Ligand code: D5M
Ligand code: FE
């Protein structure tokens with residue numbers, strides 16, 4: 286098997302630069318002859334070889350789209366589809382479902398053996414290349430600075446060592462999160478108790494993924510974190526946005542949670558509320574929506590400040606709070622997957638940013654786009670179970686990203702961000718609240734009063750600033 290650096294060097298000898306996606310593809314295929322075949326087929330004047338230059342690699346679209354795509358359909362997460370939390374007995378089903386869904390994505394790109402086989406006959410496999418797919422049960426850094434990870438599959442568990450001297454997989458190994466699912470290729474120790482990792486494979490987006498685009502005009506506006514009722518809600522900026530919407534040709538408005546500021550969300554919140562009654566907060570929000578053009582289809586999901594349970598998936602906001610919402614507003618769950626003219630949008634409030642930013646070296650609230658990339662690589666909206674993001678252990682894991690959306694829309698961090706990762710557009714839509722005293726303490730500098738406009742025919746975005 287060729288190392289990443291070796292693949293890059295061979296392309297350089299052929300006077301080509303190469304995209305990291307192509308390097309990992311060649312490693313996965315384990316076929317060094319691909320290098321010459323790719324280089325031979327590259328058109329003159331190509332600066333960097335990317336996935337489109339791999340001969341025979343066809344663009345594939347995830348999932349079926351129909352000629353008569355509906356204007357607006359909730360594929361997953363319409364109101365009432367999430368059950369109540371029943372207790373611990375479902376945790377086993379939950380983790381098994383997460384493992385099955387994610388392992389099958391990894392299995393498409395590598396052949397793995399059950400962990401039990403390694404433990405049962407270590408003599409047979411010792412010093413040989415072995416591959417396994419497991420869920421991360423534990424991670425720690427050893428005294429010497431290596432990364433030691435315990436991986437579990439349905440048959441058993443094994444410790445995997447990522448050596449800090451091997452820089453190519455080590456920077457990825459440092460980002461391993463509890464409860465994500467990984468494929469690892471490596472060599473088994475003499476006693477069979479430890480796997481020395483060479484290569485790490487995540488579920489990821491296939492490099493030949495081709496996003497769908499609408500065949501007819503249509504624009505979606507994306508915002509988040511309105512926080513109605515807070516004394517830092519930016520009423521004037523909102524009014525400018527509402528005025529601008531009167532003349533806009535957008536067909537959809539998506540709002541990714543924290544619709545209101547809520548009650549009792551953090552200590553001392555009552556001193557920062559202009560509306561201290563939760564029903565009134567939703568009534569004012571309803572009034573704001575009724576002031577918008579009724580031709581715009583609105584979809585709203587809850588966030589951690591809304592009135593539903595915190596554990597994800599969060600149910601849709603109940604009818605007793607949404608009675609005054611206009612008829613053009615659909616109330617959905619968090620997360621939910623929408624179909625807008627065939628373009629899929631995965632809406633997720635984004636509570637898991639708080640966990641991921643703490644666990645991923647170099648991650649920052651200032652750059653939510655990078656975290657969206659990490660969600661997409663893991664195909665998980667929220668990875669660690671039992672940290673800051675409460676997760677309801679249901680029979681299926683709704684936090685797995687499958688099918689792939691064209692657009693991932695999040696909020697929560699109150700800082701705008703945008704990313705494009707392997708064809709998927711990621712938007713973090715910011716907020717309509719200026720800096721709160723809590724955010725001041727946390728040194729978080731929000732970018733409020735922005736709206737993202739996404740063209741469903743091109744997936745191009747434009748940011749409007751109403752601050
Ligand atoms: O989140 C608003 C901002 O505050 C967002 O940037 C995340 C940050 N935040 C919220 N809760 C926490 C905790 N518990 N730790 C660290 N940072 C946090 P909002 O959901 O609107 O309150
Ligand atoms: Fe918020």
Ligand code: ZN
Nearest residue numbers: 543588589697
């Ligand atoms: Zn939030």
